[in-house]
Amino acid sequence: MERLMQMLSDYNVLAAFWTTIQLTVYGAIGALVLGTIVAVMRVSPVAVFSRAAALWTNVILYTPLTLIAFFFAFGVLIKMNIRLLPEPPATLLDQHFAMGVVAIAVYHSSLVAEALRSGINTVPLGQAEAARALGLGFGQSLREVILPQAFRGAIAPLGSTLIALCKNTTVVATISVTEAAALMKSMIEFYSDLIVPIFVIMVTGFVILTLPLGMFFTWWSKRAAVLR
Amino acid sequence: MTRSTTWALAASAAAFALTLSACGGSAAAPGTDTTAGGDAAPSGPIRIGIKYDQPGLGLQEGTNFTGFDVEVATYVAGELGYPEDQIEFIQAPSPQRETMLEGDQVDLIFATYSITDTRKERISFAGPYFIAGQDLLVRADDTSITGPETLTGKRLCSVAGSTPAENVKKEHPDVELIEYDTYSLCVSALDSGAVDALTTDNVILAGYAAQPQWEGKFRVVGNPFSTERYGVGVPKGETERCEAVNAALEKMIEDGAWQTALDETVGRSGFEPDDRNPPSVDEDCA
Structure with a gap:
């Protein structure tokens, strides 16, 4: 017990989970924006757009996140020396954090795009035809008729994607972002006798983050579902 | 279920099993073929x-x-x-x-x-x-780093969660510490100039410096500061x-x-x- 308190005073578990939360929030916003663009391109009548979106989705979806994170940290940041944040005040560690967010956003954009596409497919064809009959163009009918219904139908899969994203943030521990998984590695190195408590702390942390998310999205998807 | 889907399922199951055994193979294989000539050794x-x-x-x-x-x-x-x-x-x-x-x-x-x-x-x-002893690896032409006390304002690389990384965090909190998951990535970042030094045990650093692709590019500072x-x-x-x-x-x-x-x-x-x-x-x- 004494060693456990010692460990908790040596390592700031809350700060590490705060980094996890930041990665989740920024990554999710990026993934949602990027994924929506890709989904819209995917269903657009312009062949170039829909093929480019299909290629993006399929390439990203079948590439491991580890590899994408590695590409952004080493390919883009270290080798090509592209910095996303103004330096100073940003440090090299901040640049790694930014690349971690980009990697998470890019990877999950493919999942968001697929979730949205499934949402779009739940909207009956008649809705699009009615919109067209009213004289709405592609953009207008998408914005006013299709997407609002598609998002409501896609809430459940988007929720699962967000939970997966939260857990996947652990991958960026490999590119110098000190979030929960990186902290766990440090704690195991110096307190290997406390490996079970460390495991319990980490599992509890992630359950606290993801379980309410899951419950909220289940509730929301039922509430928002378009009854047909 | 039609005949063709049954076959497809069986095939994918077999492929999955193969993938699994391929993953485990590297560790288990060498021991299995030694039973025949094992009479001299004490049981396996x-x-x-x-x-x-x-x-x-x-x-x-x-x-x-x-x-x-x-x-x-x-x-x-x-x-x-x-x-x-x-x-x-x-x-x-x-x-x-x-x-x-x-x-x-x-x-x-x-x-x-x-x-x-x-x-x-x-x-x-x-x-x-x-x-x-924990030491520093630097680019061969870099003479500004002679030990941990000369690292202020420099970028140091180590492996996340390793003892050397934690030592630096505790004793030199003003050093910017980049933590990757392997030392070879640190070596690569050191070569490209993104970081200025790499820290871990001197003998491990020497092992990287001795790799053919890095020959002559790096040197171990030679001022070990731990045991x-x-x-x-x-x-x-x-x-x-x-x-x-x-x-x-x-x-x-x-x-x-x-x-x-x-x-x-x-x-x-x-x-x-x-x-x-x-x-x-x-x-x-x-």
């Missing part, structure tokens, strides 16, 4: 945990293993009565070493394994067979085997095989161990 091969990814110390190259740890392990196994074809090397990643010994997955571990009191609560140590006593991990309570390992290590240092092994591995980078080596083998196998 000896299982030795080593690093697979540490150039100069324990490195897998195809089906061969090279490095100082591997040389010492082979010598000690020979003294214990296991010829080379009776040794089964198993990968022992740092965070799993104690667990592997406790779970009887390996008999001995030679894997840059620092002797610490925390670890001694779970396992026993023989040795030490090398005294390393890491590398020991042989033995399951707790196996005092007899532990003492036999100690005797083998002493013999190896005495008859010069230790020096030869060192010269032929990490020594090729021009690295010379400090005067704490060769160490006196003084662990009591408790």
